Amino acid sequence: MDLRILFLNWAPIISFGLAPGFRDIGWVTDILPPExxxxxxxxxxxxDFKPDYLLTEGGVGREKLLLPLIEECGVPHLYWAIEDPVASNxxxxYGRASILTLTTCEEWLREVYAPNGVEAICVPFACNPSFHATGRYRPEFRHELAFVGNNYEAHANRKAGLAIMIDPLLAAGYPIAFYGDENWINGRISYTIDPALYRGYLSYIHWPDLCASTPFVLGLHSINGSRTMQAMRSFEVLGCGGLFFTQHTTAMEAMFDxxxxxVWSTSAEETVELYRYYQSHPDEAERIRRQGREFVYAHHTYAHRAREIEAKLAQLHGKQVNGR
Structure with missing residues (x-):
């Protein structure tokens, strides 16, 4: 009998990511709707669904709602700690209320979870080939450079990324299309852009089309120093066949070539040099797009992640899960 898992979040990373990954390996899934x-x-x-497992991703601000219900219902709970390595509390x-915690930060297995008696494995972000695939060219998404993400400055590495990836390209006269919240232009954050560059929110369903229409998708990362924690965009852009042009981090070097x-950059000067090089060598840029997608499809899909979770659950239960 196929196992059943109910996701207590409806974010795109669940509905377009981990939930399809579980379905790909034979699980029956349901996603809690906002209502x-x-x-x-x-x-x-x-x-109504009678799940064998519950899974919460992130769960910021929902602790008072979810933690009592997890205890009350008695259904084994999995927690995907995508905020690691920031919010240990x-x-x-969530970890203490769960049979298994899934952290995006490998280092926290020994630094945080093991010392506190929380069962955990590392489950980084990934892609879903049935969604993160070649899109169609759309003129409204035709930019030479694009960045998709909100504007915030809580992390020093994010600020460093702006100085390495964004500022030098703008200073050299290369326009970037920014998609995200209005903090890019409303003055609430000290870092602002020319309003003419701002394109509003990008609906998640348009990711494949953006990557099919824009030659270079820029990447920023809030975390450095972890071998696994990085922006989820890394896998999503590669899966969609985009060229991910990003600041260097420990995770970039550990997980990709x-x-x-x-393509990663370590300095403002290198960013401009690399952009000019690949802009004038489109065949090489296309080779990287192809190889990047082949790599994440072979090693970093949500079906891969689901199988790793399934294997750990089998180990915890001392038996096969789902007949495997």
Whole structure:
């Protein structure tokens, strides 16, 4: 009998990512809709779907709602700690209520979870080939350079990324299309851009088309020093066949090959040099796009992640899971 898992979040990383990954390996999935995000709605969903497992991703600001219900229902809970390595109090609160915690930060297995008696494995971000695939060219998404993400400055590495990836290209006269929240232009954040460059939010369903229409998709990362934690965009852009042009981090170097799967830069000067080089060598840029997608399809899909989770659950239960 196929196992059943109910996701208590409806974010794109679940609905277009991990949930399809579980379906790909034979699980039956359900996703809590926003209208059921209250105690009675969650209880009803659990009663109707009868899951073998629950899974929460992130869960920021929902602790008071979810933690009592997880304890009340008695269904084994998995926690995907995508905020690691930032919010240890949040991750440990959910981790202690879960049979298994899935961290995006490998280092926290020994630094945080093991010392606190929380069972955990490393589950980084990934791509879903049934969604993160070649899109169609659309003129409205035809930019030479694009960045997709909100504007915030809570992390020093993010600020460094702006200085390495964004500022030098703008200073050299290369326009960048920015998609994200209005903090790029409303003055609430000290870092602002020319409003003419701002394109508003990008609906997640348009990711494949953006990557098919824009030669270079820029990457910024809030975290450095981890071998696994990075922006989820890395895998999504590569899966969609885009050229991911990003700041260097420990995770970039640990998980990808530069100039083979993507392109990273370590300085403002290098960013402009690399952009000019690949702009004038489109065949080499296309080779990187092809190799990057082949690599993540072979090693970093959400089906891969789901199998790793399934294997750990089997180990914890001392038996096969889902007949495998």
């Amino acid at each position: 059921d995000n209250h105690p009675d709605g969650i209880r009803r969903r659990i009663a 949040l991750s440990l609160a 530069n100039h083979k799967h993507l």
